[in-house]
Amino acid sequence: MLSVEKLTKVYRTGDTALTDVTFTVPKGQVVGLIGPSGAGKSTLIRCVNRLVEPTSGAVRLGDLDITRLRARDLRRARRRIGMIFQEYALVERLTVMENVLSGRLGYVPFWRSFTRRFPGPDIARAFALLDRVGLSAHADKRADALSGGQRQRVGIARALEQEPDLLLIDEPTASLDPRTSRQIMRLIVEICRESGLPAIINIHDVVLAQQFADRIIGLQSGRVVFDGPPAQLTGDALTAIYGAEDWTAMRQSAADDAEAEAEERDEARKMLRAL
Numbered sequence: 001m002l003s004v005e006k007l008t009k010v011y012r013t014g015d016t017a018l019t020d021v022t023f024t025v026p027k028g029q030v031v032g033l034i035g036p037s038g039a040g041k042s043t044l045i046r047c048v049n050r051l052v053e054p055t056s057g058a059v060r061l062g063d064l065d066i067t068r069l070r071a072r073d074l075r076r077a078r079r080r081i082g083m084i085f086q087e088y089a090l091v092e093r094l095t096v097m098e099n100v101l102s103g104r105l106g107y108v109p110f111w112r113s114f115t116r117r118f119p120g121p122d123i124a125r126a127f128a129l130l131d132r133v134g135l136s137a138h139a140d141k142r143a144d145a146l147s148g149g150q151r152q153r154v155g156i157a158r159a160l161e162q163e164p165d166l167l168l169i170d171e172p173t174a175s176l177d178p179r180t181s182r183q184i185m186r187l188i189v190e191i192c193r194e195s196g197l198p199a200i201i202n203i204h205d206v207v208l209a210q211q212f213a214d215r216i217i218g219l220q221s222g223r224v225v226f227d228g229p230p231a232q233l234t235g236d237a238l239t240a241i242y243g244a245e246d247w248t249a250m251r252q253s254a255a256d257d258a259e260a261e262a263e264e265r266d267e268a269r270k271m272l273r274a275l
């Protein structure tokens with residue numbers, strides 16, 4: 001379980017990015033973190049693994065108080081926090097398998113990673129994960145030969161190869177088309193449920209968040225202004241989060257995408273029947 005308590009971040013510039021943010025995420029729960037630009041979503045995700053140092057408050061993962069760890073213990077704790085990024089952060093010239101295995105770099109001794117000799121169980125796990133994300137046939141391909149959706153699947157497998165206790169996911173679908181975005185969100189949620197992993201997804205697409213997350217946390221100017229199930233994200237709640245921003249337009253464009261996808265599927269079915 002992840003527990004965030006009264007987390008506050010004031011940058012050196014004087015910008016207050018987070019104020020008294022408090023919530024807990026139980027095992028297997030996927031939290032969609034939403035809010036307008038500058039609300040503090042990235043800062044929150046980065047404070048959890050201390051890529052950004054919180055000004056005050058606590059972050060606990062199980063029994064571990066992450067905010068109190070010194071450098072060496074923090075490095076060890078970070079192995080247990082998988083990250084998935086918008087731009088995938090793969091090593092383009094390495095193969096899919098090598099990219100997945102790089103999730104073990106925090107574990108294997110340097111000489112071993114240097115000579116790229118990973119222990120057998122690590123390799124077996126990587127194969128199983130590639131199978132789980134639907135990429136077994138691509139294990140030996142270079143990462144730069146993959147589509148965006150496939151790259152993100154590699155990113156997911158690499159994060160899981162760490163055997164994490166928590167997933168932090170930063171805009172996983174921002175570089176993907178609407179249909180692939182839905183596939184990726186579905187995959188993430190399924191995997192978290194299967195393996196009891198808590199996850200926080202920083203996601204600006206409200207409709208996707210509502211469709212796939214178990215719970216939504218809405219930030220506005222660094223404060224939690226909504227925390228509840230997607231069904232409770234009413235117009236009033238969205239106005240509290242986004243203020244004057246036109247979230248109605250966001251919803252309409254997502255509904256149009258879903259409609260287009262359904263039409264595409266119907267067309268494909270008709271073509272198959274005609275064969």
Ligand SMILES: Nc1ncnc2c1ncn2[C@@H]1O[C@H](COP(=O)(O)OP(=O)(O)OP(=O)(O)O)[C@@H](O)[C@H]1O
Nearest residue numbers: 011013015016017036037038039040041042043044
């Ligand atoms: N390195 C930094 N130094 C100073 N201020 C920062 C820094 N990073 C972020 N901020 C400020 O902190 C606040 C929150 O920013 P943050 O990037 O966390 O928001 P966000 O919700 O992730 O926005 P976006 O959706 O645009 O990525 C903003 O006011 C921003 O200007």
